[in-house]
Amino acid sequence: MAQKTIAGVNLEVTDEGYIVDSSQWTEEIAKEIAKEEGIELNDKHFEVIKFIRDNVDAGLTIRKIGKSGIVDIKGFYDLFPGGPLKVSTKIAGIKKPASCI
Amino acid sequence: MKKILILGAGTGGTIMANKLRKSLDREDWDITIVDKHKTHYYQPGFLFIPFGIYNKHDVIKPKANFIPAGVNIIYSDVDKIVGEENKVLLEGGKILNYDFLIVATGTRVDPTETPGLKDELWYKEIFDFYTVDGAVALRDFFETWKGGRLVMSIAELPFKCPVAPLEFVFLADEYFTKAGIRDKVDITYVTPLPGAFTKPIATKMLGNLLKEKNITVIPDFYLESVDNKEKKIKSYDGQEIPFDVLTIVPVNKGDDMIERSGMGDDLNFIPTDKHTLRSEKYENVFVLGDASNIPTSKAGSVVHFAAEVLFDNMMCAIKGRELRAKFDGHANCYIETGFGKGSLIDFNYETEPLPGTYPLPGVGPFGLLQNTKMNHYGKVIFRWIYWHMLLKGKELPIENEMSMAGKKKS
Structure with a gap:
């Protein structure tokens, strides 16, 4: 664990940069983490981020986000290039999703 | 007369039928188990078929051999579960009522979920080894193959027996080495995970x-489609990998019946309390094994450990008491690594696989995260244990809850 100041807020983050206490998250923090990932957030990004934050307890998969009605899987990759689930959850201020194997 | 109904006579359903029948009075409790197939498959054995180590007859036995006297067995498709009315509709309209229901319908592979997978090359140059038919077709292909690019790809998470594709490439390395053509076979392991x-x-x-073993790993590859003309797999972010033969773990889904019953998530797995194993929707419905969405491996060892917990909780539920047993997500997997050696991992919801010895601290005989001959024998002997002890619900000399004894933290 480490401390990090993002958008003027002092936050506890994991070694990989995921915010530990999801309730401290704000849209300003999201924008700054996104910037570090090389992403400029638009409305579509925020729609996906809201879906992710609302569905965090139900378990998140790329397939599930592809069925969200907001983006299809290809669109999800376009919004968050590289590992879309890893990147989007980091920006959404939740824990990195664990793969269960 | 009260009724317990079990859907699915695979590993989990069969173990529960044996345990429950032994404990519950026949005068008071009627136990019925339903499955659409009459054959019980020893699924861990499928992996060995492509390499000619096992044949089809090593992995199949009649289900009826393992269901104890005093349990009704019905071979039928299930139409759906009507949880509000405590009943199950079978195909053809027969109705089964229950006081308690155990859903143990497992997971299956669905190649139609990936565009181009079940197409013109299916069982010609594209194979799964999660079905007997796929494993046998692949054996026939390998017997005369001259070499080329062998791509092992995993379509989606979660999938059954998560170490099987790793074991597959290890065994392929051995098989082609012994066939004298390893230098002509390029083995690539493609996974949606960030690593092996x-x-x-x-x-x-x-x-x-x-x-x-000179096997290339391509991580973070999320399979979109298969191009049969160009013989390539494609990912959602535009990566392409060419193959001469593609072996695939297709998308895994729960039974279609779960979807018809309105009880599943987007892959037809049933939302289940990961500690008590009770379904989140109905108080008197429990879910065992691969059919559930609990966050651990979909594997026989998990089912076996979970069955102990489920049995305790069923006994509580029957008496109207609070469920007191808690499943820890314990999984224990032998990993065949080729050339007569194997590795072993032992873990649960909280603890990742660690090195050490198992089951006895410092003694073993099995080595955790080590590559030993003894681990390989463990896997070989396990088939006998499975048919003769595990399915019948007999006690095995290992703990149901994961233990830290024998594990090294750093």
């Missing part, structure tokens, strides 16, 4: 082993 496995210590150990 999910958890860091096991990923490092297995990653090193793959490297040693």
Whole structure:
């Protein structure tokens, strides 16, 4: 664990940069983490981020986000290039999703 | 007369039928088990068929051999569960009522979920080894193959027996070495995970082993489609990998019946309390094994450990008491690594696979995250244990809850 100041807020983050206490998250923090990932957030990004934050307890998969009605899987990759689930959850201020194997 | 109904006579359903019948009075409790198939498959054995180590007859026996006297067995498709009315509709309209229901309908592979997978090359140059038919077709292909690019790809998470594709490439390395054509076979392991496995210590150990055996790993590859003309697999972010033969773990889904019953998530797995194993929707419905969405491996060892917990909780539920047993997500997997050796991992919801010895601290005989001959024998002997002890619900000399004894933290 480490401390990090993002958008003027002092936050506890994991070694990989995921915010530990999801309730401290704000849209300003999201924008700054996104910037570090090389992403400029638009409305579509925020729609996906809201879906992710609302569905965090139900378990998140790329397939599930592809069925969200907001983006299809290809669109999800376009919004968050590289590992879309890893990147989007980091920006959404939740824990990195664990793969269960 | 009260009724317990079990859907699915695979590993989990069969163990529960045996345990429950032994404990519950026949005068008071009627136990019925339903399955659409009459054959019980020893699924861990499928992996060995493509390499000619096992044949079809080593992995099949009649289900009826393992269901104890005093349990009704019905061979039928299930139409759906009507949880509000405590009943199950079978195909053809027959109705089964229950006081308690155990859903153990497992998971299956669905190649139609990936465009181009079940197409013109299916069982010609594209194979799964999660079905007997696929494993046998692949054996026939390998027997005369001259070499080329062998691509092992995993379509989606979660999938059954998460170490099987790793074991597959290790065994392929041995098989083609012994066939004298290893230099003509290029083996690539393609996974949607960020590495060979999910958890860091096991990923490092297995990653090193793959490297040693000259097997290329392509991580973070999320399969979109298969191009049969160009013989390539494509990912959602535009990566392409060419193949001469593609072996695939297709998308895994729960039974279609779960969807018809309105009880599943987007892959037809049933939302289940990960500690009590009770379905989140109905108080008197329990879910065992691969059919549930609990966050651990979909594997026989998990089912076996979970069955102990489920049995305790069923006994509580029957008496109207609070459920007191808690499943810890314990999984224990032998990993065949080729050339007569094997590795072993033992973990649960909280603890990642660690090195050490199992089951006795310092003694073993099995080595955790080590590559030994003894681990391989463990796997070989396990088939006998499975048919003769495990399915019948007999006690095995290992703990149901994961233990830290014998494990090294750093």
